[in-house]
Amino acid sequence: MIKIFLRIAIATGFLSAVADRFGFWNKEVSAWGNWDNFLEYTKVLNPSVPIDLIPIVGATATIAEIVFAICLIIGFKTELFAKLSGYLILLFALAMTFTYGIKGTFDYSVFIAAAAAFALSTMKVKVFEFDTVLTKNKL
Numbered sequence: 001m002i003k004i005f006l007r008i009a010i011a012t013g014f015l016s017a018v019a020d021r022f023g024f025w026n027k028e029v030s031a032w033g034n035w036d037n038f039l040e041y042t043k044v045l046n047p048s049v050p051i052d053l054i055p056i057v058g059a060t061a062t063i064a065e066i067v068f069a070i071c072l073i074i075g076f077k078t079e080l081f082a083k084l085s086g087y088l089i090l091l092f093a094l095a096m097t098f099t100y101g102i103k104g105t106f107d108y109s110v111f112i113a114a115a116a117a118f119a120l121s122t123m124k125v126k127v128f129e130f131d132t133v134l135t136k137n138k139l
Contacts, residue, residue, distance in 0.1 A: 018066055042061070
């Protein structure tokens with residue numbers, strides 16, 4: 001059950017952030033509220049990236065979050081996508097730390113989320129995962 005909880009928690013965290021940047025959360029709870037505000041935040045977190053590349057960085061992060069979330073939810077290559085999720089969240093945590101200081105990463109539990117993703121990547125037992133269907137079909 002812990003593995004399922006970790007898969008769903010990490011995936012919904014990604015999907016919630018993606019929903020926010022597309023304006024699906026109401027303004028009272030939204031961090032960005034729209035794509036343009038998200039790109040402004042991306043620019044702040046990545047000051048060394050040329051401004052023309054910020055939309056590519058933002059889109060790449062968004063696509064990665066969607067793909068990682070779907071793979072975690074269905075249990076496709078869970079160990080791989082959990083590890084990739086951990087690296088993505090860790091990059092975000094480090095960008096936050098270098099831009100705003102470490103307190104925000106503690107307030108938003110970003111390092112904890114990265115650690116949870118890395119912990120998930122070490123769990124080998126398959127629980128309600130698509131990979132078990134693939135394995136059975138290969139036999």
